[in-house]
Each structure stands twice: as structure tokens, then as C-alpha cells.
Amino acid sequence: MGRIACIVEYKAVSLDNIDGFYDWLGKHFTQTEIRQNTYIQKEMLEEILKENPEDAEKYKNQIAQLEVLIAKHEDFELDLS
Numbered sequence: 001m002g003r004i005a006c007i008v009e010y011k012a013v014s015l016d017n018i019d020g021f022y023d024w025l026g027k028h029f030t031q032t033e034i035r036q037n038t039y040i041q042k043e044m045l046e047e048i049l050k051e052n053p054e055d056a057e058k059y060k061n062q063i064a065q066l067e068v069l070i071a072k073h074e075d076f077e078l079d080l081s
Contacts, residue, residue: 042066 045059045066 038066038069042070 042063045063049056049059
């Protein structure tokens with residue numbers, strides 16, 4: 001699976017079922033790629049909301065979950081120092 005296809009599939013699957021998606025993600029990405037794609041996913045959602053602000057409530061939980069993941073990644077990186 002190519003990197004672009006993974007990102008597109010990441011967006012499609014995670015928007016539909018973010019809770020069950022992380023198992024799939026772990027099978028296809030390294031931890032570094034997961035971290036990078038978490039940032040990419042958050043950016044994608046923010047772009048969607050710029051174009052469709054009326055969807056803010058729809059994506060509020062996904063963005064909050066991604067922010068938690070980003071914070072965990074940053075905490076993990078700090079622990080390694």
C-alpha cells in the first residue's frame with residue numbers, strides 16, 4: 001500500500017470509526033508514521049472545518065481524540081530524552 005493511499009484510507013476509515021481504527025493503523029504504520037499521520041489527520045480535519053464550519057460538532061470528538069494522541073506522543077518523546 002502506497003503512502004498516499006494509506007493517508008487517504010486513514011482519513012476515510014478514521015472519520016467513520018476512529019475508536020476501532022487504531023488496530024488497523026498499528027498493522028500498517030511504524031510509530032513514527034503513526035505520529036506523523038496523527039498530525040496529518042488533525043490538519044485534514046481542520047481543513048474540512050475551514051471549508052464546512054457547520055460540521056464542527058460532527059468532527060469535535062475526532063479532533064479531541066487526535067489532540068490527546070498528539071499530547072501522548074509529545075509526552076513519550078519527552079520521556080525518551
